[in-house]
Each structure stands twice: as C-alpha cells, then as structure tokens.
Amino acid sequence: MTAARYPEFLAGAMRDGVAPFALAAPDGGDGYWHPHADDDPLGMLVDEFLPLLGERGLRTDRVAVAGWSMGGYGALLAALTHRDRFRAVVATSPAIFHSYDDARGVNAGAFDSADEWARYDVTARAREFAGLPVRIAIGAADPFAPAVRTLRDRLPDPGMVEIGRGCHDNDYWASVAPAQVRAISAALAA
Secondary structure (H helix, E strand, O other), X not given: OOOOOHHHHHHHHHHOOOOOOOOOOOXXXXXXXXXXXXXXXXXXXXXXXXXXXXXXXXXXXXXXXXXXXHHHHHHHHHHHHOOOOEEEEEEEOOXXXXXXXXXXXXXXXXXXXXXXXXXXXXXXXXXXXXXXXXXXXXXXXXXXXXXXXXXXXXXXXXXXXXXXXXXXXXXXXXXXXXXXHXXXXXXXXX
8 A cells, every 4th residue: 555655645635634544455466366276365355354354343344445556457356246345446557458468478477377367357347347436547658558448448437547647656656546545535434
C-alpha cells in the first residue's frame, strides 16, 4: 500500500472530513491473483485474510479491494469471482494482457498454461463487469495501456476506465490515489 501512498492520502482525506477506513494489505507473491496448481492468492484473500481481519476486530462485511499492476488485475478478478463481496473495486495500472504469449513475455510464471490464462482472462469476461463498482485508472504511457483500452472498449460502461497522463510507476499510482481513497471511503460509508 505504500507505493501508492494510500496511508498518507487517507490521513489527509480524513482531515478533510472523508469517512475513515482501515487499510490492510496481503502480499500475493510473484504469481498473479488467480488459483495456480500450487497456490491460490485470490482464495487466500477471501478465505484466509478477510477472516483474519475479522478475528482482529475489523469489519469484513463492508470491504473494498484495490491493487496496482498485478494487484490491479487481482482486484478485477476478485470483483468477477466474488460479485457481492466488495463495495468498491479499484484497479490501478492493471497488468492485463492481450494473449497468453504476451503474459509469458512479461512474466513467465504469471499463468501456468494457455488454458489457465483463458480461464482467468478478465477482458474476455468484460461484460460481466456490468453493475459492479469498478474504477480502473492507467497512464497513457503504461505498457499495459493497450490491453486496458481493449478491456475498456468491451466493458458495458467504458466510463469505469480513466486513462490519464503517466506510466507504470509510483508517481502515477500516487497521482490517482487521492481520488481512489475518496471513492473507497464513499463506497464503504454508504
């Protein structure tokens, strides 16, 4: 969460009257946020991490999911997989691909096979985002921007996607974080 400076922006937003919320972040490792033969980061998030937060006294009936890069992809997949679980879904610079070969070229361990990539391809499932509280932000110079444009063009509401100035880096992520923090707060307070 520190790359996008969410804690800093949340503190500033609270001073401006935005409803507070707790930030908690697991590390999904080097693989992508879908079930693999030997790991299930998405299952860990929903079946282990959220119950752990509940055991620590945090509310888990009203949660948002956010991430950037492969975590942004994970946030989108979480929205599709657990449609009724999240009040807000924020994906920043989501690392999505046009094909399995593209994915392997960037991260050989991202998907175990072409079949696995096809099963968890969020662009192929774009229509399923209808009615979900999704916000996607990406910089026009981001290497994932072409794939995100393809996703945007297939979404039932292309307005879910904001393409601004920036690249795939901490500076861009921090530039969009204040608006995302406010959106998450508003969704959780509703």
